[in-house]
Amino acid sequence: MPLASASGLSDEDRALADAVMAGQRRALAKAITLIESTRADHQTRANALLRALLPHTGRALRIGISGVPGVGKSTFIEALGLLLIAQGKRVAVLAVDPSSTRSGGSILGDKTRMERLSQRAAAFIRPSPSSGALGGVTEKTREALLVCEAAGFDVVIVETVGVGQSETAVAGMTDVFVLLQLPNAGDDLQAIKKGIVELADIVVFNKADLDPLAAETAMAQMRAALSLLRPTSAHWQPPVLKASAAKNAGIAEFWQSIEAHRATLEASGELATKRQHQALDWMWQMIDAGLQSRFRARPAVRGALPQLMVAVENGTVTPAAAAQQLLGCLSQEYATPDYD
Secondary structure (H helix, E strand, C coil), X not given: CCCCCCCCCCHHHHHHXXXXXXXXXXXXXXXXXXXXXXXXXXXXXXXXHHHHHHHHCCCCEEEEEEECCCCCHHHHHHHHHHHHHHCCCCEEEEEEECECCCCCCECCCHHHCCHHHHCCCCEEEEEEECCCCHHHCCCCHHHHHHHHHHCCCCEEEEECCCCCCCCHHHHCCCCEEEEEECCCCCHHHHHHHHHHHCCCCEEEECCHHHCHHHHHHHHHHHHHHHHCCCCCECCECCCEEECEHHHCXXXXXXXXXXXXXXXXXXXXCHHHHHHHHHHHHHHHHHHHHHHHHHHHHCHHHXXXXXXXXXXXXXXXXXXXHHHHHHHHHHHHHHCCCCCC
């Protein structure tokens, strides 16, 4: 239904919203670009666009997929996407690429990945540099996910960097969080995974065909570890699966687990509750980010910050003392006269 009466939308953005809801890929890309822009006027437009699209979101299955570098996330996602398209589903992939801290550009260049999937009309792949965001998830990934839902995609997959940073960000915006593992990973890779195992709803050992014995051993160890952890749901025990995405093995079984997970959470009412909590968490994260931005913009803070940063770097002022002084600047600026 056209958004003829959507408040706050210009004629141009109203047309953009209608095109997104019609599933036009070019409009979808344009809308996400608008959302990712840091310009103040673009953010105002993006917020109005999201308000208009919000009633048309929430129907897609949201999947988060993470894993250590080299585990084959892109190959796995491509195999899954092709399976789902063969079943008549539309699939969107938000592939977050690690950013260079110097140039800000993507390092892995994932526009060259998932080539077969990207050629399908029922698929949409959006690579975005993480820009240093925690967990490898861009600040605007949540909004991009909603836009994909409004465009009518049945499944939205968020692929995270998976380089040992906190992955709570993606677990906090998806219905099911999937952890991909290697069957013969060394101690270094094992250490990377420990912090996110407890977040996993499903664990998959990819490339299991390369060393079947190691895969079985690793799967047994993972099941034992999971039995000691509190599951993400009282009604769901995370399964440990094996796959070989390059050979398209185990992908159908994995999708069956995804469907079983969703059916379990829907039956218990946990899915709706989970999304409600995620929305509230998102609100507070946006408040925290907004407060930090406004804090940095205050004149008193801007005036004191350069010298204090140098002092902290030189070791002449402790970080705690510098933070206290900066917060004091803010307090003084907002102080009101006492008229008593």
